[in-house]
Amino acid sequence: MVGLGFNKKGFTLIELLIAILILMVILLGLLRGIIEYSRYTIRVKMKDRAVEIARTLSADLERMPYAKDESGTPSVFYSNNNNWNNSTCTNVCSFENQNADGDDFIDFYDPYNGLGNFSLPLANLNNMRLMPSSDGVNSLCQCNGNNCPTNLPVCTYEGFSDRRIYAGINVARIIDESGRETGKVAAVIVWYFEPFTNRLQIMNTIVVKDNK
Secondary structure, three states: OOOOOOOOOOOHHHHHHHHEEEEEEEEHHHHHHHHHHHHHHHHHHHHHHHHHHHHHHHHHHOOOOOOOOOOOOOOOOOOOOOOHHOEEEEEEHHHHOOOOOOOOHHHHOOOOOOOOOOOOOOOOOOOOOEEEEEOOOOOOOEEEOOOOOOOEEEOOOEEEOOEEEEEEEEEEEEEOOOEEEEEEEEOOOOOOOOOOOEEEEEEEEEEEOOOO
C-alpha cells in the first residue's frame, strides 16, 4: 500500500513577515479611514452648530420692532458705520459692492476687513453693530455706535475640538431718492475656523425690516 504523503512545510519567516506587513497596511488604511470619518463628522457638527446659531439670531431679529436711526430707542437696528448709513437699493444694494480688502467676502458680511486690535479672529470692528467682546465661551456681544440695546446676545459660542464659533450683526440703513428711510437690512454673520483644516468658514443670513 502506498502511504499518503503530507507536505509538512510551514510558513517561512519571510512569508510570515510579508503576511504581517500586508495585514498592517490593511489595518492602517482602515484606521486612517476611521480617523478621517471622525474628523469629517466633527466638521459637519461644527457647521450644523453655526447654522443653528445663525437661525436663532435671525429669529430674534425678526421679532424685534423696527427702530429709526433718529428715534433714540435702544435697539440693534441702528447703522453705526458711515458706509451703511445711507445705502440705496435698486437691483443691488450699494453696500453689496464694497470689498476693500479684495477677498471673497463683501465688507458688509466680512469680519476680516483689515486688522483688529485684539486677538480674536475678526477685524471689522468699527463696521459691525454687534461683535464678539472676547474669546471666552458665552461672552456677550460688544455693541458699536449709539443707542445700544440693554440686553445683548451671546457672540462667542463653544464649537468642537476646542474651536470657537463667533457671531456678529451688521446693519445698513436703506433710503430712497428723497432721503427717506425706507427700511433696514441686518446681516447675521457667523464664522469659525474649521477643525483640522483651519479654514475660515463664514456664513450669513439677512433680515429685512420695512419702515411702515
